[in-house]
Amino acid sequence: MNFKFWGQAIRTIPRVSKEEWDKLDGVSHWLLATRFAVVIMTPFSVLVGTLLALHDGYFDWLRFILCLVGLTFAHATNNLLNDWTDSKTGIDKDNYFRTIYGNQPLENGFWSERHHLALIVINGLIALACGLWLLALVGTSILPLFIIGIALVLFYTWPLKWIGLGELSMFFVWGPLMIGGTYLVLGGEWNWGVAAFGAVFNLAGLAILMGKHTDKLKEDKAKGVHTLPVIIGEPAARWFVITILALQPILTVLLVVLGIVEWPLLVALLGIPILWRTIKIFSKPRPTKKPKNAPWPVYLSGYAFAANRRVSSLFVLGLVLALFI
Numbered sequence: 459m460n461f462k463f464w465g466q467a468i469r470t471i472p473r474v475s476k477e478e479w480d481k482l483d484g485v486s487h488w489l490l491a492t493r494f495a496v497v498i499m500t501p502f503s504v505l506v507g508t509l510l511a512l513h514d515g516y517f518d519w520l521r522f523i524l525c526l527v528g529l530t531f532a533h534a535t536n537n538l539l540n541d542w543t544d545s546k547t548g549i550d551k552d553n554y555f556r557t558i559y560g561n562q563p564l565e566n567g568f569w570s571e572r573h574h575l576a577l578i579v580i581n582g583l584i585a586l587a588c589g590l591w592l593l594a595l596v597g598t599s600i601l602p603l604f605i606i607g608i609a610l611v612l613f614y615t616w617p618l619k620w621i622g623l624g625e626l627s628m629f630f631v632w633g634p635l636m637i638g639g640t641y642l643v644l645g646g647e648w649n650w651g652v653a654a655f656g657a658v659f660n661l662a663g664l665a666i667l668m669g670k671h672t673d674k675l676k677e678d679k680a681k682g683v684h685t686l687p688v689i690i691g692e693p694a695a696r697w698f699v700i701t702i703l704a705l706q707p708i709l710t711v712l713l714v715v716l717g718i719v720e721w722p723l724l725v726a727l728l729g730i731p732i733l734w735r736t737i738k739i740f741s742k743p744r745p746t747k748k749p750k751n752a753p754w755p756v757y758l759s760g761y762a763f764a765a766n767r768r769v770s771s772l773f774v775l776g777l778v779l780a781l782f783i
Contacts, residue, residue: 460486471495473561479568491541491563491577492534499663500533501526502770503632506659507640509777510652513720516645521595525643528588529607529636535581536611541565542574543615582611596643603639607631622686625667633660651718658713659773661706662766665699665736669759672696672744696740699762703733703740706769722783723776729769736765 460483466472467489474482474490488494504526511517545565564574589604610618610627618624637656642648671678671685672695679688687695710726713719739761753760 464489468494468498471561476566476568479561479563487563487569488534488577490561491574492537492581494534496666497530497533497537499632499766499770500529500636502774503636503656503660504529504640505774506656506770506777507637507652508644509774509781510637510649510655510719511641511644513777513780514645516641518644521592521643524588524592524595525640528585528592529640531581531588532585532607532611535578535585536614538574538578538581539611540615540619542571542578545571547616585611592643596646599646599648600639600642603635603642606635607639619685620683622684622689625664625671625686628667629657629660629664632663633657655713655719658706658709659770661702661709662733662762662769665703665762666759666766668695668699669740669762670756672699673756673758692744696743696758699740699758700737703737703765706733719777720780720783722779723773725776725779726769726772729765729772732765732768736761 463472463482463486467486471493472490479487479490482490504522507525508517508522541562541564545562561568563569564571586608589607593600593604610631614624614627618627633656634653635656637659638648638653641652668687672687672692675685675687675692675695678685686698690698707727707730710723714721714723740758744757748754749757756763
């Protein structure tokens with residue numbers, strides 16, 4: 459077991475050769491194949507929903523674990539399914555953007571299609587089992603979210619991503635659906651204030667996906683994949699991200715003023731400097747060549763990813779402080 463590599467794969471998306479891949483253990487394969495550095499956003503959303511439920515006096519260990527495991531494996535299933543679909547439709551061929559910045563085990567020939575499909579089924583069944591167990595524990599109140607979650611896992615890659623709805627669907631999943639759904643599972647009731655908090659929390663998460671699709675706008679356009687940045691163009695996509703990043707601290711203050719969350723959440727405003735640096739990056743056209751000391755080729759999304767991690771951590775810190783103050 460290579461714990462050092464596990465930590466690296468959780469923080470970043472390492473690119474490895476076939477020889478290096480063959481020397482890695484199964485957990486490392488899973489972390490790379492599912493792009494766990496991105497999947498980690500899902501446990502963060504579950505944690506946020508849990509802290510909000512704790513604030514209102516709700517918690518149950520079994521429900522929490524089932525929610526955490528189920529949603530994490532659902533996200534992993536989506537990423538694996540995304541790679542399989544893109545490989546089958548020819549999207550990932552000819553050094554497509556996705557295969558340049560990270561490994562795509564199926565497209566890179568690291569394992570067989572049968573192996574990849576088996577992994578999709580196993581991850582999907584784990585997620586489904588957790589969801590059915592929660593359905594039995596909580597009741598039919600979570601059924602709409604359960605059905606929506608399954609639909610988005612299955613249809614994000616196609617057709618949603620191809621018609622400019624992928625960004626909206628993932629914003630809804632990582633924010634209101636996961637955070638509000640976790641609160642519902644633990645507290646037994648839907649809370650619109652929690653859902654609103656989830657939307658504000660996930661604005662920086664939406665910036666990652668918008669940044670990624672802007673980074674590969676030319677490649678997607680050439681392949682006929684009409685993501686939102688392809689539809690509205692790079693300048694509009696960058697200004698869209700600038701707008702939502704600028705809105706996040708403003709809406710955070712509004713949530714406190716409205717009494718939806720407690721004042722310790724204002725600690726999230728300490729993320730303004732990194733949001734401002736990210737806004738300045740997005741205010742200029744994406745360079746055609748790698749700038750010095752910049753993430754590449756995930757240029758815009760790389761900066762958005764760093765901002766999201768910092769701001770998400772501050773949100774969690776604020777919620778933890780609210781439990782004790």
